[in-house]
Amino acid sequence: MTTIKASCPSCGEVELTSDDIRLRVCSHGQLSYYTFTCPSCVENIRKPADDHIVSLLMSGGVEAEVWDVPAEALEPKAGAELTYDDLLDFLLQLSRDDLLASRASAPAHR
Numbered sequence: 001m002t003t004i005k006a007s008c009p010s011c012g013e014v015e016l017t018s019d020d021i022r023l024r025v026c027s028h029g030q031l032s033y034y035t036f037t038c039p040s041c042v043e044n045i046r047k048p049a050d051d052h053i054v055s056l057l058m059s060g061g062v063e064a065e066v067w068d069v070p071a072e073a074l075e076p077k078a079g080a081e082l083t084y085d086d087l088l089d090f091l092l093q094l095s096r097d098d099l100l101a102s103r104a105s106a107p108a109h110r
């Protein structure tokens with residue numbers, strides 16, 4: 001079986017076999033990645049896999065699993081990014097029972 005060298009952020013270079021690596025090739029190429037469990041520190045490592053890495057891993061016997069990114073994940077997002085303050089404001093609004101109750105009991109608009 002082919003030995004594949006990969007690097008762990010903590011341990012440095014480690015040796016793996018094709019069975020140790022899970023290659024996930026995405027229909028949206030930039031989101032392809034591979035994962036493995038480091039044999040030294042037992043950390044789960046995930047790294048991006050560009051076309052070159054996909055080719056190298058497949059030539060080493062790693063089977064590619066194809067996945068599709070959900071369309072909504074690629075939709076253009078308008079407006080400013082949400083911040084933690086926005087999320088906290090939203091939570092505070094939800095926790096106002098009277099406001100929530102009045103909205104829930106209001107007749108539906110037709």
Ligand SMILES: [Zn+2]
Nearest residue numbers: 008011038041
């Ligand atoms: Zn490690």
